[in-house]
Amino acid sequence: MPTRRAFLQSTLAVIALPAVGLSIVHSAIAARPLRFVIDGGCAVARRLADCAGATLAGDDVAVLIELLNRDEADAWIGLTRDAQRFIFETLARPRGFELRYAGTHDYRTGTLQHRVVGDLALIAPHTQALAAAGANWPTALLDYAALLSRSRTPGDSARITTATLRPPGSADYLTSWCWRRS
Amino acid sequence: MLPPNLTQADFDRAMDELRAVLGREWVIAEDGPRRASYRDPFAPRDVDKSEPTAAVAPANVSEIQQVLTIARQYRLPLWPISTGRNFGYGGPAPRHAGTVVLDLKRMNRIIEVNEKHAYAVVEPGVSYFDLYRYLQARKIKLWMDPAAPGWGGVMGNLVDRGAGYTPYGEHFMAQCGMQVVLADGTIVETAMGATPNAKARHLYKYGHGAWVDGIFTQSNFGIVTQIGIWLMPEPPGYRPYLVTFPHEDDIHQITEVLRPLKLGMLVPNAATTVGLIWEAAVKVSRAQYYDGKGPLPDSARKRLASDLNIGNWNFYAALYGPEAIMNNNWKVIEESFRQVNGAKFYFEADRGGDPAFAYRAQLMRGIPNMTEYSLLNWVGAGSHVDFSPISPVTGDGALKQFHIMRDLCHRHGFDYIGEFLVGWRDMHHILMLVFERNDEERKRAVRELFEALVNEAAQAGYGEYRTHLDYMDAIAETYHWNERALYRSFEMMKDALDPQGILAPGKSGIWAGRSHHKRS
Numbered sequence: 001m002p003t004r005r006a007f008l009q010s011t012l013a014v015i016a017l018p019a020v021g022l023s024i025v026h027s028a029i030a031a032r033p034l035r036f037v038i039d040g041g042c043a044v045a046r047r048l049a050d051c052a053g054a055t056l057a058g059d060d061v062a063v064l065i066e067l068l069n070r071d072e073a074d075a076w077i078g079l080t081r082d083a084q085r086f087i088f089e090t091l092a093r094p095r096g097f098e099l100r101y102a103g104t105h106d107y108r109t110g111t112l113q114h115r116v117v118g119d120l121a122l123i124a125p126h127t128q129a130l131a132a133a134g135a136n137w138p139t140a141l142l143d144y145a146a147l148l149s150r151s152r153t154p155g156d157s158a159r160i161t162t163a164t165l166r167p168p169g170s171a172d173y174l175t176s177w178c179w180r181r182s
Numbered sequence: 183m184l185p186p187n188l189t190q191a192d193f194d195r196a197m198d199e200l201r202a203v204l205g206r207e208w209v210i211a212e213d214g215p216r217r218a219s220y221r222d223p224f225a226p227r228d229v230d231k232s233e234p235t236a237a238v239a240p241a242n243v244s245e246i247q248q249v250l251t252i253a254r255q256y257r258l259p260l261w262p263i264s265t266g267r268n269f270g271y272g273g274p275a276p277r278h279a280g281t282v283v284l285d286l287k288r289m290n291r292i293i294e295v296n297e298k299h300a301y302a303v304v305e306p307g308v309s310y311f312d313l314y315r316y317l318q319a320r321k322i323k324l325w326m327d328p329a330a331p332g333w334g335g336v337m338g339n340l341v342d343r344g345a346g347y348t349p350y351g352e353h354f355m356a357q358c359g360m361q362v363v364l365a366d367g368t369i370v371e372t373a374m375g376a377t378p379n380a381k382a383r384h385l386y387k388y389g390h391g392a393w394v395d396g397i398f399t400q401s402n403f404g405i406v407t408q409i410g411i412w413l414m415p416e417p418p419g420y421r422p423y424l425v426t427f428p429h430e431d432d433i434h435q436i437t438e439v440l441r442p443l444k445l446g447m448l449v450p451n452a453a454t455t456v457g458l459i460w461e462a463a464v465k466v467s468r469a470q471y472y473d474g475k476g477p478l479p480d481s482a483r484k485r486l487a488s489d490l491n492i493g494n495w496n497f498y499a500a501l502y503g504p505e506a507i508m509n510n511n512w513k514v515i516e517e518s519f520r521q522v523n524g525a526k527f528y529f530e531a532d533r534g535g536d537p538a539f540a541y542r543a544q545l546m547r548g549i550p551n552m553t554e555y556s557l558l559n560w561v562g563a564g565s566h567v568d569f570s571p572i573s574p575v576t577g578d579g580a581l582k583q584f585h586i587m588r589d590l591c592h593r594h595g596f597d598y599i600g601e602f603l604v605g606w607r608d609m610h611h612i613l614m615l616v617f618e619r620n621d622e623e624r625k626r627a628v629r630e631l632f633e634a635l636v637n638e639a640a641q642a643g644y645g646e647y648r649t650h651l652d653y654m655d656a657i658a659e660t661y662h663w664n665e666r667a668l669y670r671s672f673e674m675m676k677d678a679l680d681p682q683g684i685l686a687p688g689k690s691g692i693w694a695g696r697s698h699h700k701r702s
Contacts, residue, residue, distance in 0.1 A: 041537075041556065065311075065333075081556070081559045082558065082559060082562060082563040082564065083555040083556050083557070083558040083559050083564065084555070084556075086223070086555070086558070087552060087555060089223075090219070090223075090267065090333075092215075093215045093216065093218060093219035094215075094216055094219040096214075096215055096216060097215060098215050104563070106562070107469075108467075108469040108473065108562065109473075171467065171559065172467050172469050172470060172562075173467065173469070173559065173562035173563065175563075182214065182215060
């Protein structure tokens with residue numbers, strides 16, 4: 001089983017969209033290419049990109065559009081603020097992508113509350129990781145990316161309350177998601 | 183939901199005929215993500231009310247004509263969109279369920295860019311990003327004028343009379359020449375384009391006889407398939423700046439100072455006077471400053487302003503031209519704004535790392551971006567609908583309008599998130615009503631607020647310049663002088679140009695079949 005860094009060292013490039021705050025990490029693992037979209041405008045999400053050893057490759061949303069048009073990735077997994085999620089969704093839907101998993105990660109009440117929607121039985125390891133990982137919770141997206149891409153929405157939802165405080169520089173409301181070609 | 187008065191069998195036949203013309207891929211009638219992409223995701227009410235029955239995407243004018251033939255035969259209502267991404271006003275959705283969206287995205291050619299005469303000719307599917315990349319790739323020394331989200335359509339925004347931020351910010355003023363397909367399939371070239379081999383098609387706006395281009399904006403009289411748009415020659419110098427002002431009521435003096443600067447063209451671009459929260463919300467969220475209900479209290483506003491080094495008003499504009507001219511103009515501008523107590527002045531170097539300054543500086547020099555979308559993160563999972571009355575460029579007018587809008591927002595439990603976009607003789611007062619997308623109570627509250635805004639603005643004599651799908655009839659009703667003479671004229675034109683009412687029924691409150699001409 002490759003380490004997380006090795007997993008993502010198949011990274012080709014990261015496309016950071018500073019104006020929008022999206023970083024895109026390519027991963028060509030196995031026969032199921034996945035892409036990660038990470039919000040460069042949020043410290044928590046940026047640390048995930050650092051963890052991946054990602055490098056900058058471009059800076060406008062037109063690059064994202066091009067990738068979606070010509071890309072063969074089965075699924076895109078993201079950790080972004082909600083407006084950035086909406087941008088991705090708007091580009092993905094007309095290209096035939098369906099939402100497979102959705103999560104919200106909300107620090108606004110003081111401590112972190114997760115809410116996930118999807119096939120809860122399938123993504124149980126991911127949900128458990130969110131609960132147990134504390135401040136490192138975003139890594140659950142990387143660790144369980146394959147599961148998330150096989151999930152389905154609309155599905156059941158689950159709430160997980162933690163004692164994790166918002167790190168400095170982090171957005172207080174984040175979304176995680178997986179869109180997959182139908 | 184089927185189109186009105188159409189049986190399922192007839193609808194199925196229509197779809198089959200459309201597939202034969204366009205190809206199966208470009209007739210989207212089945213449930214699924216592609217058809218769902220034509221909904222209004224920000225709808226402040228039940229999104230099903232404007233769920234399209236189907237969407238079709240022709241590739242060229244000939245296919246549009248064939249689609250129209252089928253639409254006339256079956257009385258299929260069509261809702262043309264270009265990129266359909268202005269979500270504050272309804273996005274790609276039609277006014278009513280049962281309409282077929284006519285998606286013009288496949289018509290995405292940049293037909294011409296003429297550097298000598300500084301214009302471009304584009305089709306409906308060309309976005310600001312597309313045109314910008316075209317100009318950059320060819321090192322063409324022309325600037326375009328994008329609206330704030332760069333994925334919007336150059337033509338779509340223009341024919342809805344949207345605005346940008348450079349000296350060419352009044353988009354419709356920069357339009358020159360238009361190609362339109364009428365409901366009966368006739369292709370019309372307007373103005374100078376109506377002469378064969380026209381040499382000045384995109385150089386002189388008016389041609390001979392009645393100038394009709396305007397009637398194809400914010401209307402449903404025809405399908406615009408090409409426009410000419412003037413572009414700005416790259417100036418020898420560009421210097422964006424920000425002036426902040428500490429007090430809300432400073433808007434009075436700011437506007438009085440600004441008017442002669444605009445009239446004298448010392449402030450040549452479509453400058454913006456941005457309210458505190460609009461300025462802050464691309465950087466921080468509401469929850470970071472206040473976790474209660476209702477508008478942000480004064481104490482939180484003060485902390486916000488202090489933390490981010492911004493004002494209750496934040497005026498963005500730019501200098502353009504040779505250094506000597508920019509320096510000279512700046513002296514006058516700075517001296518003028520110094521009359522406002524507490525004014526502070528910033529150039530680009532003073533605001534390093536400030537995403538709000540950065541995106542404004544990009545927009546004022548014609549670089550499209552998407553940063554303004556981050557405003558919706560103000561409330562976590564935000565949507566917005568915009569209310570946009572026109573204000574005179576007077577201190578009294580701006581202050582009165584600001585008080586009306588702010589007080590109504592607060593009374594309904596919303597923050598005032600607004601800016602004044604300064605045009606040639608007017609200000610577009612853009613009020614962004616940001617609400618939590620998944621909260622039905624907040625959606626109900628924003629609907630009530632919007633209705634209150636429409637009524638108060640109309641009573642005070644302020645008309646809206648543009649509005650969301652849901653409010654088009656309500657806004658149309660405010661233009662009722664002389665027993666609705668203007669709208670009665672629109673209805674006569676509609677019945678003459680589209681007697682079956684197949685094009686964009688209800689766009690801007692214009693409906694077919696209402697003129698006495700039609701009724702008789």
